[in-house]
Amino acid sequence: KAGVTQTPRYLIKTRGQQVTLSCSPISGHRSVSWYQQTPGQGLQFLFEYFSETQRNKGNFPGRFSGRQFSNSRSEMNVSTLELGDSALYLCASSLGRDTYEQYFGPGTRLTVT
Amino acid sequence: GENVEQHPSTLSVQEGDSAVIKCTYSDSASNYFPWYKQELGKRPQLIIDIRSNVGEKKDQRIAVTLNKTAKHFSLHITETQPEDSAVYFCAASGYGQNFVFGPGTRLSVLP
Numbered sequence: 001k002a003g004v005t006q007t008p009r010y011l012i013k014t015r016g017q018q019v020t021l022s023c024s025p026i027s028g029h030r031s032v033s034w035y036q037q038t039p040g041q042g043l044q045f046l047f048e049y050f051s052e053t054q055r056n057k058g059n060f061p062g063r064f065s066g067r068q069f070s071n072s073r074s075e076m077n078v079s080t081l082e083l084g085d086s087a088l089y090l091c092a093s094s095l096g097r098d099t100y101e102q103y104f105g106p107g108t109r110l111t112v113t
Numbered sequence: 114g115e116n117v118e119q120h121p122s123t124l125s126v127q128e129g130d131s132a133v134i135k136c137t138y139s140d141s142a143s144n145y146f147p148w149y150k151q152e153l154g155k156r157p158q159l160i161i162d163i164r165s166n167v168g169e170k171k172d173q174r175i176a177v178t179l180n181k182t183a184k185h186f187s188l189h190i191t192e193t194q195p196e197d198s199a200v201y202f203c204a205a206s207g208y209g210q211n212f213v214f215g216p217g218t219r220l221s222v223l224p
Binding site for chain 1: 145147149155156157158159162202204206209210211212213214215216217
């Protein structure tokens, strides 16, 4: 099976702009979680989607939003970018519901200037 | 909410020695504890996991132990090799809960 894929792999944006990141889970996986990884804060949970519904949400401002489509692909959007949003954004997929094993994508490196 | 602590933050061992990384969690409802290995510039990879109904699990040179009473779990790597050098993350989760990750341990295996 193909692994989790994310696009784009690298992005450079300017403060105030918005950005959309995409994640395609492993075939058959219905849960997608998003994480922000920074050197100082480690892996911080953003949100999780299962069957097109947001199931959990982390402590991030409303500028961070996401959605999931019927084919389980997920997008994450960040509006009004700030310098502090520069990070590696990782998504992870799992079968969902009673299974826990999460498998990560390669990440999208976002740089805000 | 859940809080996961991880120690040490950095660990250096000689090739062939063992390495142990320890994590503690706070939420007694957590019942799934995975370990991820992240090499420089790569994605975190699931290397081993344990559920709360098991006390120990082994996979070749890697083992994880869980003490539910004390709310801590540990990763043990035996016969370390240079390719084991990476950042290791522990995490805790429960049914319907999101993963909470520890801050990571940078392991260096010296030849």
